[in-house]
Each structure stands twice: as C-alpha cells, then as structure tokens.
Amino acid sequence: MNTTIMLFLVQDGITNGAIYALLGLALVLVFAVTRVILIPQGEFVTYGALTYASLAAGQMPGTAKLALALGIGAFAFDLFVARKALHGRLIVRSALTNIVLPAIVLALTVYFAAQKPPVAVSIALSLVIVAMIGLYLYRVAFQPLAHTSVLVLLIASVGVHLALQGLGLLFFGAEGQRGPAVLSGGFTAGSLRFTGQSLTVYSITIAFIVALWLFFGLTLYGKALRATAVNRLGARLVGIRTTLSGQIAFLLASVIGALSGIMIVPITTLYYDSGFLIGLKGFVAAIIGGLVSYPLTAVAALVVGLVEAFSSFYASNYKEVIVFMLLIPVLLLRSLAAPAVEEEKD
Amino acid sequence: MSALLSVTDAHVAYGKVEAVRSVSLDVGQNQIVTIVGANGAGKTTLLSAIMGILPLKGRVAFAGQDLARLDIEDRVAMGLGLVPEHRELFVTMNVEDNLELGAFRIERSKAKTSMERVYTLFPRLKERRKQLAGTLSGGEQQMLAMGRALMGAPKLLMLDEPSLGLAPIIVADIFRIVTELRTAGVSVLLVEQNAQAALKIADQAYVMELGEFVLSGKASDIAANERVAASYLGFQHEGESVL
Numbered sequence: 101m102n103t104t105i106m107l108f109l110v111q112d113g114i115t116n117g118a119i120y121a122l123l124g125l126a127l128v129l130v131f132a133v134t135r136v137i138l139i140p141q142g143e144f145v146t147y148g149a150l151t152y153a154s155l156a157a158g159q160m161p162g163t164a165k166l167a168l169a170l171g172i173g174a175f176a177f178d179l180f181v182a183r184k185a186l187h188g189r190l191i192v193r194s195a196l197t198n199i200v201l202p203a204i205v206l207a208l209t210v211y212f213a214a215q216k217p218p219v220a221v222s223i224a225l226s227l228v229i230v231a232m233i234g235l236y237l238y239r240v241a242f243q244p245l246a247h248t249s250v251l252v253l254l255i256a257s258v259g260v261h262l263a264l265q266g267l268g269l270l271f272f273g274a275e276g277q278r279g280p281a282v283l284s285g286g287f288t289a290g291s292l293r294f295t296g297q298s299l300t301v302y303s304i305t306i307a308f309i310v311a312l313w314l315f316f317g318l319t320l321y322g323k324a325l326r327a328t329a330v331n332r333l334g335a336r337l338v339g340i341r342t343t344l345s346g347q348i349a350f351l352l353a354s355v356i357g358a359l360s361g362i363m364i365v366p367i368t369t370l371y372y373d374s375g376f377l378i379g380l381k382g383f384v385a386a387i388i389g390g391l392v393s394y395p396l397t398a399v400a401a402l403v404v405g406l407v408e409a410f411s412s413f414y415a416s417n418y419k420e421v422i423v424f425m426l427l428i429p430v431l432l433l434r435s436l437a438a439p440a441v442e443e444e445k446d
Numbered sequence: 447m448s449a450l451l452s453v454t455d456a457h458v459a460y461g462k463v464e465a466v467r468s469v470s471l472d473v474g475q476n477q478i479v480t481i482v483g484a485n486g487a488g489k490t491t492l493l494s495a496i497m498g499i500l501p502l503k504g505r506v507a508f509a510g511q512d513l514a515r516l517d518i519e520d521r522v523a524m525g526l527g528l529v530p531e532h533r534e535l536f537v538t539m540n541v542e543d544n545l546e547l548g549a550f551r552i553e554r555s556k557a558k559t560s561m562e563r564v565y566t567l568f569p570r571l572k573e574r575r576k577q578l579a580g581t582l583s584g585g586e587q588q589m590l591a592m593g594r595a596l597m598g599a600p601k602l603l604m605l606d607e608p609s610l611g612l613a614p615i616i617v618a619d620i621f622r623i624v625t626e627l628r629t630a631g632v633s634v635l636l637v638e639q640n641a642q643a644a645l646k647i648a649d650q651a652y653v654m655e656l657g658e659f660v661l662s663g664k665a666s667d668i669a670a671n672e673r674v675a676a677s678y679l680g681f682q683h684e685g686e687s688v689l
Contacts, residue, residue: 320554
C-alpha cells in the first residue's frame with residue numbers, strides 16, 4: 101500500500117467515522133435519558149436522506165404523511181391520558197403541536213415537492229419532518245412504557261424499527277436514491293482531494309458536537325437532561341418532567357439521524373433499509389463508550405470508521421464482519437472490568 | 447386558618463402489605479412538625495406517598511388543593527418539597543448546577559436570589575460550588591440536598607432523616623437551620639430517628655409505630671411522655687409499644 105491509498109482510506113474512514121460519532125452520541129443520549137436502546141436511529145438516517153433525495157427529485161415523500169398520522173396518534177394519547185381532567189389549554193396545546201404543525205408541514209411539502217425546491221428548503225423540510233416523527237414516536241411508542249424495564253423498552257424499540265423499515269419500503273420503494281451535494285466543488289491538497297461534501301460532513305459534525313456540548317454544559321434544559329440521566333427521581337423532585345426530557349432526547353436523536361442521512365446521501369446510494377447497518381455502527385461506538393461516555397463514543401466512532409475503511413480495502417467481503425467483531429473484545433473487557441450490573445431501581 | 451398540609455385517613459400499601467394505615471396529620475403555616483418512630487414504622491413511606499412517589503389511598507390537601515390527580519412535578523411546582531433519605535443528588539454535576547436545577551420550576555429572575563439565600567444558609571456550599579456533588583462529604587451532601595430543595599422556594603419542606611449517618615456537630619448545624627427555615631416562613635415536616643433533637647425544635651409531633659400514629663400532640667408534651675422517653679429518648683426497650 102502506498103501513502104496515497106493510505107491517506108485516501110484515512111480520509112474515507114474519518115468521514116464515515118464523523119457520521120457514526122453523531123449517531124453514537126444520539127444513542128448514548130437517548131439511552132441515558134430514557135433507557136431506550138434506540139434501534140430505529142438508523143431509520144431516522146434513511147428517512148432524512150430519502151426524504152431529502154425525494155424532495156430534491158421533485159417527488160412527494162410519504163414521511164410527511166406519516167408525521168401527520170403519528171401526530172394524530174400522539175394527540176389521541178394525550179387526550180386519553182388527560183381524559184379525567186380535560187381542560188381547554190391542554191387540548192389546544194396538544195392539537196397545535198401534534199396536528200396543526202404536521203398538517204402545515206405536509207401542506208408545505210406538497211407545495212414544494214411539485215416544483216423541485218432549492219437544496220436549503222429540501223434540507224429544512226426533511227429535518228422538520230423527521231424531527232416530528234421522532235417526537236411523536238416517543239409519545240406513542242415509548243412514553244406509555246417509560247416506567248417499564250430496559251428489556252420491554254428494547255422490544256418496543258425493535259418493533260418500531262421493523263415498522264419504520266417496512267413503511268420506508270412503502271414510501272421510497274426498493275430502489276436506492278442519491279441526493280444532490282449540499283456543497284459542490286472542493287480542493288486538492290497534494291494527492292488528496294477534499295470534496296465540498298466531505299468538508300460539509302466534517303464541519304457539521306464538529307459544529308453539532310460543540311453545540312451539544314454547549315447545550316449540556318450551559319443551558320438549563322441541557323442540564324435538566326443530564327440530571328434526568330444521572331438521577332431520575334432526583335430530577336422529578338426538582339420538578340423536571342421525565343416526559344419533557346424524553347421528548348428533547350428523541351427530538352435531538354431524530355434531528356441528528358436525519359442530518360447524518362442528508363450528509364451521506366450525496367456520497368453513497370441509500371436504500372430504505374440501509375439505515376439499520378449505519379445505525380448499528382453508531383451503536384458499536386456507543387457500546388465502546390459504555391452507553392454513558394460521550395467523548396469515548398466519539399473517539400470509538402472514528403476508530404469504527406477507520407477500521408471499516410481499511411477492511412473494505414483489504415477484505416471488502418468481510419468489511420462488516422470485521423467492524424462488528426470490534427465489539428467482542430470490548431464487551432469481554434467491559435464484562436471483566438465492570439461488576440455485575442443490576443437493573444436500575446425506579 | 448386551615449392547615450398548609452392536611453392528610454386524612456391515608457393508607458399506603460406495597461402490594462398487599464399495608465405499610466401505612468389510617469394516618470391523619472396536619473402541618474400548619476410556619477410550623478415544624480415531626481414524626482418520630484423506629485426504623486420500619488412507615489415514616490419514609492408516608493413522606494414518599496405525600497410527595498406522590500407512591501400511590502396513596504385517602505385524602506391529601508396542600509394549600510387547600512386536593513393533590514390526588516397531581517404528579518410529583520406538579521406538587522413541586524405548588525411549593526411542596528422533599529429531601530429524601532438517599533438525597534438523590536445529581537452526583538456527576540457540580541454544586542452550583544445542582545442548585546440551579548433546584549430552581550427549575552421557578553422564574554429565572556427569582557433563582558438568583560434563591561441561590562444567594564441558600565449560600566447564606568450554607569456558606570460551605572458556596573466554598574464548594576464548583577465541586578462535583580458526588581465528591582462532597584455526607585454532611586455537605588445533606589446540605590446540598592436541602593439547599594437544592596430550598597431553591598424551588600417551597601412552602602413546605604419535608605425532610606427524611608436529615609441527620610442519618612452524620613457527625614453530631616453537623617447534625618446540630620442542620621437542626622439549627624431547620625429552625626431558621628421556620629423563621630423564614632417555610633414549614634417543615636421532619637421525619638427523624640433522632641427523636642430527642644427533633645422534639646426539641648418541633649411544634650407538633652406524631653409518634654409512629656408499625657404504620658400507625660399511636661400518639662400525637664405538642665412536641666413538648668410528647669417529649670415529656672414517660673413511655674416515649676423510654677422508647678425513643680435513650681432508654682431503649684426494643685419492640686415495646688409506647689402505649
């Protein structure tokens with residue numbers, strides 16, 4: 101192997117690693133706050149990517165309708181829970197966030213899809229649509245189970261993943277899609293070429309990590325989210341609603357997923373079911389970070405990206421095998437180092 | 447004037463086991479009320495149920511409003527605060543963040559004054575404000591737990607075994623602060639195994655045994671009661687009823 105190939109692989113690995121880092125961080129966040137192992141994270145990636153690609157191609161993405169359907173479901177749940185103490189303000193607020201908002205977005209999507217919107221509009225619409233799906237999914241599938249065990253939440257998570265993947269096939273078909281580059285052009289340094297798209301990936305990843313860091317370190321809501329992760333009862337005793345923390349976590353996770361999808365769909369062709377593998381690689385990173393450590397997850401994600409790049413060069417048939425095999429020594433080490441973990445008491 | 451907190455005929459059960467049976471109690475404005483009793487009498491269970499952590503059968507009213515439909519977070523917003531036995535601090539966050547989160551449900555502008563007040567009550571916390579809560583000593587953690595609850599400007603603060611496992615000098619400090627709270631207009635419902643100290647500062651007292659109140663009245667009368675003295679104030683006869 102010469103240096104050019106090596107540099108090329110490193111570059112490729114870092115680009116992918118950056119995406120896995122974002123996804124891994126989202127997984128850690130959601131798990132820490134809600135104890136949900138978010139398997140549908142990968143679907144947020146494909147939904148974001150394919151919604152963006154569909155819009156850019158002037159097609160109407162089905163995800164906008166799904167958002168409205170889930171929103172109606174969320175509204176029904178809100179009404180059912182509050183059935184004994186219904187008051188006007190609550191109904192209006194729930195209707196606004198769960199029905200009016202997705203209805204407006206659906207109308208905008210129908211309007212823009214017909215006339216091949218500019219890249220920025222496609223991105224914004226895709227992000228909002230997937231963010232709403234994430235938010236309503238939490239309300240419909242996870243919030244009613246919030247007090248149950250990690251295992252029950254995991255089963256719900258698998259169910260949501262399978263449902264979303266099936267719907268993905270329905271919305272986008274079995275054909276793969278690519279989207280237009282967010283930033284075209286690029287420059288060459290030595291023998292390496294940096295495309296506008298890979299630069300976008302780096303800068304957005306870094307910007308997002310810095311933004312998350314500021315959010316958790318400086319804002320009251322960020323701290324509230326951390327507090328919920330550290331001590332759920334303690335958080336409730338100062339008046340932080342666990343459902344609020346869960347909503348913020350799912351909102352962030354779905355936005356991160358959709359953003360990752362939008363960033364990679366100009367580089368790789370994505371299919372309705374590609375998200376699962378991408379999400380799993382973020383999951384490998386999150387596991388290496390013990391599902392608690394953000395910095396360790398980010399570093400592990402870069403390692404996953406690099407291992408993937410090099411193994412696709414040396415043994416491309418075994419690329420996935422090698423990446424997922426990373427988990428075995430990590431889990432072995434962790435199981436030896438950590439004392440027996442008991443199910444958290446609530 | 448009606449009581450700030452009024453509990454009527456409360457039952458709390460873990461599955462089929464009733465840990466609290468037919469308990470009624472009142473806490474008035476500017477009052478320290480204590481519940482004394484042996485380990486396992488149901489004191490902690492009762493506080494948890496008043497806070498909404500455990501389901502309670504019976505009636506609980508706070509500031510004239512029935513709490514039945516309200517969850518923990520709503521009760522906090524109404525001005526009911528609990529410092530639980532295990533403190534439930536945010537151990538990986540620093541003292542200041544813990545306090546700031548204590549004011550989650552009150553206006554931002556009031557949080558600043560709240561913080562100053564807490565630092566005046568507990569100057570030690572101000573010294574340690576950048577230290578992680580988990581690295582504080584037991585006494586400091588208790589102060590932080592109380593400080594965090596006070597940040598929410600509660601009308602009634604419920605303290606569960608604040609002296610448990612602390613050095614006598616710190617215990618004295620904490621009881622002094624409890625009396626200062628009364629002066630500042632915060633009512634206190636105090637659950638203590640250290641009956642002697644609790645009865646000394648309390649206005650009203652209830653004695654709890656096996657899930658029921660067996661005695662209640664003015665704290666000074668309870669402290670003077672021979673059987674209470676025998677059971678809880680130093681002359682221990684394990685398992686013997688005070689009645």
